[in-house]
């Protein structure tokens with residue numbers, strides 16, 4: 001693992017009974033990179049993300065994150081994670097949610113308050129911060145989840161389908177937020193079905209099919225007219241069985 005490598009997955013597999021959810025996957029995320037993780041439903045994206053977070057152990061192979069084992073609390077402290085589906089306490093408001101997570105992360109109350117104000121503003125929830133989460137729309141919960149993932153100022157941000165449920169304006173703001181984080185040297189790994197967003201945001205992508213990466217590489221240098229390159233690549237690797 002070189003100093004610039006933030007995630008290194010080597011030959012990782014994970015089975016659930018007879019189902020091989022991830023099958024011999026290798027990938028690398030370098031510092032300051034944004035990587036999109038694509039694939040059909042059930043391709044193994046969430047399983048890979050859980051291995052990256054140390055929530056699931058690979059049955060074979062290795063996963064090294066920020067130079068260590070992702071089950072190590074000192075490694076986890078540098079990761080921000082937004083799950084695919086978050087189950088938050090419905091009677092907390094967004095500010096209380098962040099205080100709750102800040103407490104779990106061991107952050108002091110003053111820092112949490114300051115960060116919470118900043119983040120709620122950044123994700124467009126400042127006005128709704130005192131309303132209970134049970135009154136939030138899907139997109140608002142998604143924004144709260146993004147704020148929660150950023151609370152500990154992580155070096156690595158891991159987001160499982162962050163665009164799902166966001167309206168077009170929220171998508172644009174989210175994309176800008178991700179870009180500003182990348183410009184500050186953060187590394188971002190996210191799964192998505194949104195090819196257009198992924199193309200706009202990512203330095204590189206991996207496309208998963210049946211637990212294997214059928215394509216890994218840059219987004220921008222793909223041959224073509226610069227339009228919908230990722231969509232064409234996606235179709236090529238998933239349906240025709242070869243990269244563009």
Ligand SMILES: Nc1ncnc2c1ncn2[C@@H]1O[C@H](COP(=O)(O)OP(=O)(O)O)[C@@H](O)[C@H]1O
Nearest residue numbers: 016019021039040041042043044045046047048
């Ligand atoms: N905890 C689990 N128990 C049994 N099977 C699982 C479990 N988690 C995932 N799987 C299976 O592993 C495969 C990959 O799932 P997942 O990683 O969630 O895919 P994706 O996120 O790409 O949609 C699917 O066939 C899914 O049914």
Ligand SMILES: [Mg+2]
Nearest residue numbers: 045046047084
């Ligand atoms: Mg998933």
